[in-house]
Amino acid sequence: MSTETDTSASPSSSDKGQALLEFRKVNTHYGAVHILKDVDLEIYPGELVCLLGGNASGKTTTLKALLGMVKPTSGEVVLNGEVVNNQPISYRVSNGVTMVPENRRLFKRLSVLENLMLGAYLRNDKAGIKEDLEYIYDLFPRVKERLTQKSGTLSGGEQQMVAIGRALMSRPKVLLMDEPSMGLAPALVQQNFELIEKINNEGMAIFMVEQNANMALSIADRGWVLQTGMVVLNDSAEALLANPEMRAAYLGEA
Amino acid sequence: MVIKTLLVSLVVIGVVAFIAQQIDPSNAFAQWRNPGARALTADQFKGLVISGLSQGVLYGLIALGYSMVYGVLGFINFAHGEVFMVSVYTGYIASHKFAANGMWESNFLLCLVIVLVLATTVATATAILMERIAYRPLRNSPRLIPLITSIGVSFFLQNAVLGFFGPSTRSYPQLPEWLSKQYSIITFEISGTKLMVLAVTMVSMAGLWYLVERTKTGKAMRAVAEDKEIASLMGINVNRIIVTTFGVGGAMAGVAGIMFGLLFRAVHPMTGFLPGIKAFTAAVVGGIGNLGGAMTGGIALGSAESIAPMMILEPLGVPGVTQLKDAVAFTVLVMVLLFKPSGLFGEQLSSEDRP
Numbered sequence: 001m002s003t004e005t006d007t008s009a010s011p012s013s014s015d016k017g018q019a020l021l022e023f024r025k026v027n028t029h030y031g032a033v034h035i036l037k038d039v040d041l042e043i044y045p046g047e048l049v050c051l052l053g054g055n056a057s058g059k060t061t062t063l064k065a066l067l068g069m070v071k072p073t074s075g076e077v078v079l080n081g082e083v084v085n086n087q088p089i090s091y092r093v094s095n096g097v098t099m100v101p102e103n104r105r106l107f108k109r110l111s112v113l114e115n116l117m118l119g120a121y122l123r124n125d126k127a128g129i130k131e132d133l134e135y136i137y138d139l140f141p142r143v144k145e146r147l148t149q150k151s152g153t154l155s156g157g158e159q160q161m162v163a164i165g166r167a168l169m170s171r172p173k174v175l176l177m178d179e180p181s182m183g184l185a186p187a188l189v190q191q192n193f194e195l196i197e198k199i200n201n202e203g204m205a206i207f208m209v210e211q212n213a214n215m216a217l218s219i220a221d222r223g224w225v226l227q228t229g230m231v232v233l234n235d236s237a238e239a240l241l242a243n244p245e246m247r248a249a250y251l252g253e254a
Numbered sequence: 255m256v257i258k259t260l261l262v263s264l265v266v267i268g269v270v271a272f273i274a275q276q277i278d279p280s281n282a283f284a285q286w287r288n289p290g291a292r293a294l295t296a297d298q299f300k301g302l303v304i305s306g307l308s309q310g311v312l313y314g315l316i317a318l319g320y321s322m323v324y325g326v327l328g329f330i331n332f333a334h335g336e337v338f339m340v341s342v343y344t345g346y347i348a349s350h351k352f353a354a355n356g357m358w359e360s361n362f363l364l365c366l367v368i369v370l371v372l373a374t375t376v377a378t379a380t381a382i383l384m385e386r387i388a389y390r391p392l393r394n395s396p397r398l399i400p401l402i403t404s405i406g407v408s409f410f411l412q413n414a415v416l417g418f419f420g421p422s423t424r425s426y427p428q429l430p431e432w433l434s435k436q437y438s439i440i441t442f443e444i445s446g447t448k449l450m451v452l453a454v455t456m457v458s459m460a461g462l463w464y465l466v467e468r469t470k471t472g473k474a475m476r477a478v479a480e481d482k483e484i485a486s487l488m489g490i491n492v493n494r495i496i497v498t499t500f501g502v503g504g505a506m507a508g509v510a511g512i513m514f515g516l517l518f519r520a521v522h523p524m525t526g527f528l529p530g531i532k533a534f535t536a537a538v539v540g541g542i543g544n545l546g547g548a549m550t551g552g553i554a555l556g557s558a559e560s561i562a563p564m565m566i567l568e569p570l571g572v573p574g575v576t577q578l579k580d581a582v583a584f585t586v587l588v589m590v591l592l593f594k595p596s597g598l599f600g601e602q603l604s605s606e607d608r609p
């Protein structure tokens with residue numbers, strides 16, 4: 001398989017150097033069903049990218065393949081320039097990828113602090129962990145007040161904070177987010193996107209799968225659109241927002 | 255409904271008759287069912303409490319293994335009682351080796367520690383091998399299949415031991431005198447063996463509590479019990495944590511095995527069956543998946559089967575009450591399943607919450 005980097009697909013990629021995370025012609029199957037079809041993706045340091053698409057378009061499979069929960073049947077998953085197809089999740093997590101799962105999926109019977117510390121499970125640098133905890137307390141003062149509480153007793157907004165905090169505790173270079181606004185009260189959705197933008201502004205690359213295309217594109221740099229497992233659109237966020245096809249299919253305008 | 259009413263009225267009448275009997279054995283209500291009624295002395299009652307307690311903590315220790323494995327994998331490992339039996343046999347072999355060269359008498363404590371370590375190691379290894387050979391290949395099959403497999407593993411181990419040692423009951427060597435002596439603690443007369451059983455159990459429980467609640471491995475175990483997919487997203491090696499869980503459960507059964515050996519000094523290939531089933535009952539009584547519950551359930555069950563025959567069945571005029579321990583234990587199981595299926599400390603789980 002060729003390992004030359006072909007980045008022509010992305011309009012803003014030429015000036016960004018090496019991608020953090022890439023898909024090169026990735027195919028996946030679930031049994032006999034072909035899910036992802038020759039998908040090319042790349043995420044560069046500091047970017048906020050969103051992945052859009054309808055139901056069953058392969059968005060969640062994309063995230064799972066990036067993390068190693070699903071193995072590609074062909075193609076390459078590349079992390080920091082290294083092919084990681086055969087590396088387990090733990091390897092990818094300790095090399096800078098992690099995910100905030102759909103519906104947050106906190107360990108409800110564990111305390112907030114224990115949830116955060118599990119995010120740092122693979123790390124052994126006590127001083128660094130402490131530093132990152134302080135960073136998260138700064139980011140979410142509410143979380144600090146509830147450290148000993150069982151995380152299942154928190155409100156939806158607070159759970160979202162803990163879920164993001166838990167992911168940040170592995171000190172990722174790129175944060176994958178699966179439907180971050182799903183299941184949040186409408187008032188919290190706006191706040192949630194502001195938070196994502198804030199984390200991104202501090203230099204964290206974010207790859208977000210989102211149903212709320214309008215909101216997602218309004219903060220994103222670039223966007224990809226998947227349809228039945230194929231990339232059908234790949235452009236800057238502004239261009240996608242202006243694209244008439246896009247407006248009709250995903251932005252709720254007839 | 256009929257069964258519920260019947261069971262509750264039986265228990266209530268029994269207890270009331272017991273109280274009547276204690277006040278005055280010749281009163282009419284006390285003699286209603288049992289003309290030979292007589293009051294239980296305080297010493298007799300305390301004796302029942304102590305033997306119930308020392309038996310109960312053993313059930314509790316074994317129950318921990320059922321509960322932990324259920325917490326992590328969501329199935330009942332019915333072969334867990336056999337892990338316990340393997341430990342009793344290991345203790346039997348090792349103690350006789352020591353007895354043969356005289357060390358058992360001359361340096362009992364050292365021997366006991368070695369036997370304990372040895373039996374715990376063998377029990378842990380048995381549990382881990384069991385997981386590796388019998389259960390891991392079935393990890394993704396429907397939950398009924400590992401359950402049935404565990405019954406098969408149980409038969410296999412029973413018959414393997416039967417093949418090696420024969421069906422006869424073997425006995426542990428004589429214990430030193432200071433263990434069989436009675437000691438008096440806050441008016442309770444208690445034998446040295448029972449005292450030691452209680453102490454060793456408490457230490458093991460404290461160790462387990464520390465492991466589960468205070469260490470990184472324990473945190474990972476609780477995380478895996480709750481959500482395996484997200485646990486692996488944290489970088490936790492889920493397979494390794496499952497093996498650890500089996501191992502720790504096996505170690506607890508190993509400790510319980512040696513304590514059982516010292517308490518009853520007898521072992522045969524079916525030794526693991528009844529304690530295993532009762533420990534499972536204890537785990538259900540306490541709320542399966544809950545470790546504190548397993549221990550409480552064990553103590554509750556041990557006390558119930560020790561006290562209830564004299565306190566409820568005897569006043570009701572049931573003959574041969576001392577033989578009815580097992581019947582009491584399983585009646586407790588039926589009652590818990592009827593009245594509070596989630597157990598004393600169990601959480602109500604919906605089917606989606608289960609792996």
